[in-house]
Amino acid sequence: MTTTAPPTTSVDTHCPYCALQCGMSLRGGDVQPRQFPTNAGGLCQKGWTSGALLNSPARLTTPLVRVDGELVPSSWDDALGLIARRLTRLRETSGADSVAVFGGGGLTNEKSYLLGKFARVALGTSQIDYNGRFCMSSAAAAGTRAFGLDRGMPFPVTDLAEADAVLLIGANPAETMPPFVQHLRGGELIVVDPRRTPTAELAGLHLAPAPGTDLALALGILHAVVADGHLDQSYVDSRTSGFEDMWRVVARWWPERAERVTGVSATDQRRVAARLAAARNAYILTARGTEQHARGADMVTAWINLALALGLPGRKGSGFGCITGQGNGQGGREHGQKADQLPGYRKIDDPAARDHVAGVWGVPADSLPGPGRSAYELLDALGTESGPQALMVFGSNLVVSAPRAAHVADRLASLDLLVVADLVLSETAALADVVLPVTQWAEEDGTMTNLEGRVLLRKRAVTPPAGVRTDLDVIAGLAKLLGQPDGRFPTDAETVFTELREASRGGLADYSGVSYERLRAGEALYWPVPDVGHPGTPRMFLDRFAHADGLARFVAVDHSGPAERTDDEFPLQATTGRVLQHYQSGAQTRLVDELTRAVPEVFVEVHPDTAARAGLVEGEWALVKSRRGETRARVRAVASMRPDVVFLPFHFPGAQRANLITNPALDPISRMPEFKVCAVSLSRDEED
Numbered sequence: 001m002t003t004t005a006p007p008t009t010s011v012d013t014h015c016p017y018c019a020l021q022c023g024m025s026l027r028g029g030d031v032q033p034r035q036f037p038t039n040a041g042g043l044c045q046k047g048w049t050s051g052a053l054l055n056s057p058a059r060l061t062t063p064l065v066r067v068d069g070e071l072v073p074s075s076w077d078d079a080l081g082l083i084a085r086r087l088t089r090l091r092e093t094s095g096a097d098s099v100a101v102f103g104g105g106g107l108t109n110e111k112s113y114l115l116g117k118f119a120r121v122a123l124g125t126s127q128i129d130y131n132g133r134f135c136m137s138s139a140a141a142a143g144t145r146a147f148g149l150d151r152g153m154p155f156p157v158t159d160l161a162e163a164d165a166v167l168l169i170g171a172n173p174a175e176t177m178p179p180f181v182q183h184l185r186g187g188e189l190i191v192v193d194p195r196r197t198p199t200a201e202l203a204g205l206h207l208a209p210a211p212g213t214d215l216a217l218a219l220g221i222l223h224a225v226v227a228d229g230h231l232d233q234s235y236v237d238s239r240t241s242g243f244e245d246m247w248r249v250v251a252r253w254w255p256e257r258a259e260r261v262t263g264v265s266a267t268d269q270r271r272v273a274a275r276l277a278a279a280r281n282a283y284i285l286t287a288r289g290t291e292q293h294a295r296g297a298d299m300v301t302a303w304i305n306l307a308l309a310l311g312l313p314g315r316k317g318s319g320f321g322c323i324t325g326q327g328n329g330q331g332g333r334e335h336g337q338k339a340d341q342l343p344g345y346r347k348i349d350d351p352a353a354r355d356h357v358a359g360v361w362g363v364p365a366d367s368l369p370g371p372g373r374s375a376y377e378l379l380d381a382l383g384t385e386s387g388p389q390a391l392m393v394f395g396s397n398l399v400v401s402a403p404r405a406a407h408v409a410d411r412l413a414s415l416d417l418l419v420v421a422d423l424v425l426s427e428t429a430a431l432a433d434v435v436l437p438v439t440q441w442a443e444e445d446g447t448m449t450n451l452e453g454r455v456l457l458r459k460r461a462v463t464p465p466a467g468v469r470t471d472l473d474v475i476a477g478l479a480k481l482l483g484q485p486d487g488r489f490p491t492d493a494e495t496v497f498t499e500l501r502e503a504s505r506g507g508l509a510d511y512s513g514v515s516y517e518r519l520r521a522g523e524a525l526y527w528p529v530p531d532v533g534h535p536g537t538p539r540m541f542l543d544r545f546a547h548a549d550g551l552a553r554f555v556a557v558d559h560s561g562p563a564e565r566t567d568d569e570f571p572l573q574a575t576t577g578r579v580l581q582h583y584q585s586g587a588q589t590r591l592v593d594e595l596t597r598a599v600p601e602v603f604v605e606v607h608p609d610t611a612a613r614a615g616l617v618e619g620e621w622a623l624v625k626s627r628r629g630e631t632r633a634r635v636r637a638v639a640s641m642r643p644d645v646v647f648l649p650f651h652f653p654g655a656q657r658a659n660l661i662t663n664p665a666l667d668p669i670s671r672m673p674e675f676k677v678c679a680v681s682l683s684r685d686e687e688d
């Protein structure tokens with residue numbers, strides 16, 4: 001890779017973590033916040049301390065190869081050569097789909113794009129998916145179904161400040177992305193969350209439904225909107241279709257019935273309906289709490305139905321959106337690392353899409369594989385008779401972040417070949433046969449697409465340590481060893497982006513008018529940007545939705561509850577989430593001393609009465625058991641918790657992994673696992 005001297009002046013860039021992509025300046029490892037619309041000069045504790053990632057002593061600087069059970073240092077040539085030989089042998093003996101690729105929602109647009117191309121062209125495999133399947137897929141499926149297109153927030157985040165009312169469902173930005181909260185100060189905040197989170201503390205009204213009952217709550221509120229005369233009939237008539245079919249279901253969900261299912265009073269449901277209807281401008285926003293369910297796509301759909309009944313989407317100053325979580329959670333799902341998609345947010349089984357993308361890639365369209373397995377299905381199949389025997393992982397720490405984590409670790413361990421590209425020896429890298437040390441965030445150029453659909457240039461600000469390579473270098477190097485012609489897999493981020501623009505041209509997520517030049521000049525470019533003279537599209541759907549008839553769709557969805565029910569053995573419901581100081585699997589934030597000191601270990605929040613019934617007191621270690629396994633967590637007695645619910649953050653490794661207990665039941669549309677609710681028991685950890 002090319003290296004340059006470290007900059008002597010500060011470089012304007014963006015935070016390495018979440019989808020708010022706060023603006024910051026870096027001089028060496030020193031972080032300073034800067035004015036950028038999403039953060040307006042603010043940073044959270046993660047962002048402020050992110051410079052520590054650049055000097056982490058845990059950093060890998062040489063490839064590692066497993067010899068006699070131990071990972072030992074290797075040269076890059078030997079490591080890449082070994083991977084290429086073993087992948088080639090597997091493909092020859094067992095077919096192209098014996099090799100799989102797993103990407104991540106934190107990878108830049110360029111990496112996401114090149115990884116998808118690498119899988120389909122260099123490996124010829126259909127077996128590629130990414131961790132965004134665990135994060136955004138239900139909201140993406142629901143948005144596509146209702147609006148014809150998924151752009152998480154189809155309006156700038158700064159528009160929220162003009163709202164008279166905002167309904168937040170399953171979102172806790174006061175912890176996950178604190179600078180976001182300043183945009184919610186304009187009007188009344190209503191929060192739906194089983195926990196009284198720091199965000200719920202800010203709300204004028206907090207509704208705490210039982211986990212997994214959000215859909216019934218949305219139906220009850222929607223019933224109240226219609227029955228109490230708040231329906232925006234002219235909007236429904238002019239901008240939507242499907243109301244009558246939807247109403248046939250909702251008509252049966254009077255708020256008193258929804259109260260019996262959710263525990264949220266009918267009075268509060270009617271209050272929400274009235275307040276949203278009375279607002280001049282209002283927004284409904286969802287996040288993982290209502291999305292990570294075995295019926296997550298339908299749950300989000302129910303909230304979209306509510307927004308449509310109130311006439312919010314596609315109206316300036318109002319709207320519906322989902323708050324994307326991972327740093328490039330939006331861009332990561334647009335450029336072809338999903339099992340069923342090609343760049344430009346195109347469907348992989350669409351003949352026109354295949355022709356277009358194959359043309360850009362210089363390969364026959366019929367050489368491109370079809371759709372592959374979704375993320376959990378792929379992991380579940382690893383090492384089985386019909387599943388992949390080799391996996392390459394970029395930007396994911398699956399051993400901590402995947403549901404039913406012990407089973408996933410077993411599947412990874414059963415592979416002929418596991419390759420992990422990472423900064424450090426993550427819990428997943430520790431299982432690998434080959435570990436490739438790669439650059440991070442401020443050590444490389446690349447673009448990210450934030451939660452608003454705005455494309456950002458994250459500039460290289462520091463020199464990477466000797467010995468590491470970019471993911472683009474790794475992909476290109478392997479492609480060459482696998483016989484791909486020179487130039488087909490570029491290593492320069494801007495060159496990759498130029499190709500990505502062509503591949504996206506004419507697609508739903510059209511980046512063809514975005515260029516590094518325009519981004520360097522500071523232009524605010526929200527996709528679609530269909531040509532270089534186009535100003536971008538900060539607000540979508542103002543005139544028409546993306547379906548052919550221009551109308552948004554009401555979709556009839558009904559409540560069915562969580563995939564797994566409580567019983568005498570597992571009488572409580574567990575839900576998982578995040579804390580302010582850690583990000584995703586914690587692979588990055590656990591490297592930062594200040595963050596680890598603040599929250600060093602997993603905890604389980606539990607109502608004091610529930611703790612007492614289990615013989616537990618504050619600070620003791622508890623065992624939380626589900627039908628899939630058990631995890632250890634330190635007890636936090638929290639009086640505001642529902643007595644039937646416990647909460648665990650999922651950032652911690654080993655025996656503290658919350659995902660040892662989570663349920664991989666999948667949404668039939670999005671293939672999203674049900675991270676947010678499973679049946680558990682709580683007891684003392686007798687080894688404590």
Ligand code: SF4
Nearest residue numbers: 015017018022044047
């Ligand atoms: Fe901003 Fe998110 Fe980074 Fe915090 S983690 S500074 S909210 S981008």
